[in-house]
Amino acid sequence: MKGRTSPAKSLPRSFYRRDPREVAPDLLNKLLARDDGRVGRIVEVEAYCGEEDPAAHTFAGPTARNATMFGDGGHLYVYFTYGMHWCANAVCGRIGQGVGVLLRAIEPVAGLDAMREARNWPRRDRDIGGGPARLAQAFGITRALDGADLVNGDRGIRILDDGVPPPACPAAGPRIGISKAVEHPWRWYVAENPNVSPRPSPRSRRRP
Numbered sequence: 001m002k003g004r005t006s007p008a009k010s011l012p013r014s015f016y017r018r019d020p021r022e023v024a025p026d027l028l029n030k031l032l033a034r035d036d037g038r039v040g041r042i043v044e045v046e047a048y049c050g051e052e053d054p055a056a057h058t059f060a061g062p063t064a065r066n067a068t069m070f071g072d073g074g075h076l077y078v079y080f081t082y083g084m085h086w087c088a089n090a091v092c093g094r095i096g097q098g099v100g101v102l103l104r105a106i107e108p109v110a111g112l113d114a115m116r117e118a119r120n121w122p123r124r125d126r127d128i129g130g131g132p133a134r135l136a137q138a139f140g141i142t143r144a145l146d147g148a149d150l151v152n153g154d155r156g157i158r159i160l161d162d163g164v165p166p167p168a169c170p171a172a173g174p175r176i177g178i179s180k181a182v183e184h185p186w187r188w189y190v191a192e193n194p195n196v197s198p199r200p201s202p203r204s205r206r207r208p
Contacts, residue, residue, distance in 0.1 A: 006163035008033070013151050016073030020047035020092040024101045025188040027090065027159070028166040032106055035156035038114050038139055040106025040129050041164070044189035044196045046175045048089070050098040054180035058098030068147045070098045076157065078136070078146040085133035088141045090150060090159065104176070104187070105130050106138070107195045115139070131197035167191065 008031055016023060024047040033039045048056040050069075057066045057079065068077040069091055077089040077100055089100040106129035108115055115128050115138040122128060129135040136142075139157070148155040171191040174182055189196045 008160035008162040010151050010153065010158050011074075011161055013072070013074045016090060016092050016150075017094055018073075018092060020049060020099045020101050021186060023047070023090070023092045024186070025170045025172075026166055027101060027103075028170055028188060028190055029164045030166075031109065031160040031162055032103065032135075032139065033158050033160050034111070034139055035153065036111065036114065038111035039109040040115075040135070040138070041109055042103060042105075042159070043107050043193045044105035045187070046102040046104055047092075047186040048100055048102060049186070050093075053184075055175065055178040055182075056098070062098070066098070069100055070096055071147070074149065074151045076141075076145055076148040076150055078141055078143055080143065081133075086136040086142050087132040088136050088139075088145070102132055103135055104132050105189070105193075105195050105197045106135055107190075107193060108138075126194045128195075130195045134197075 024045045027042050027045050030042050031039055032042055050056055050058045058069045062070050072095050073092050075091045077091050078086055080086055089102050091100045093099040108125055108128050118140055119128050119138050129138045145155055148157050150159045167190055170188045172185045172188050175187045
């Protein structure tokens with residue numbers, strides 16, 4: 001693991017009960033962990049801001065698909081996209097706000113063989129969790145984990161703090177894969193980290 005570490009502990013509920021634009025950069029260098037030993041350091045995130053954000057799934061209000069996002073902060077919102085991929089968000093704010101942070105990329109830390117197997121044995125470690133769909137596949141995240149509590153780990157998945165601080169000056173820029181609200185610099189990532197998801201061509205601006 002990078003930097004000085006201490007025994008990892010779950011982030012408190014209060015960490016998530018904030019504006020996602022505050023939570024997102026603070027999630028950098030935290031650990032996404034499964035109880036089976038899979039662990040990755042979060043190196044890229046995006047904030048989605050509910051009714052003020054046309055790119056958010058929750059912009060038009062609650063639906064059966066996005067109901068978890070309108071719950072309390074500190075839960076996992078999982079959605080299916082393109083008919084083939086799962087992606088995961090940490091729900092932020094308070095009940096009814098519909099805001100969260102998309103987990104875009106991790107740096108593999110532990111349980112690499114299990115992650116490689118889940119990802120069909122990619123040749124490069126950067127392809128294990130470099131992108132939201134790859135991240136979800138590497139960690140076995142499916143609809144069954146929608147609503148999972150990241151604070152108490154009720155379904156075997158948490159976000160942990162092991163003492164490594166977020167970057168003092170994280171890189172920031174426009175979000176990837178969207179066609180609306182593209183002007184907002186609500187994507188943060190660890191500069192120069194090889195696991196950050198590649199920037200797509202301008203022709204493919206759709207949220208994954």
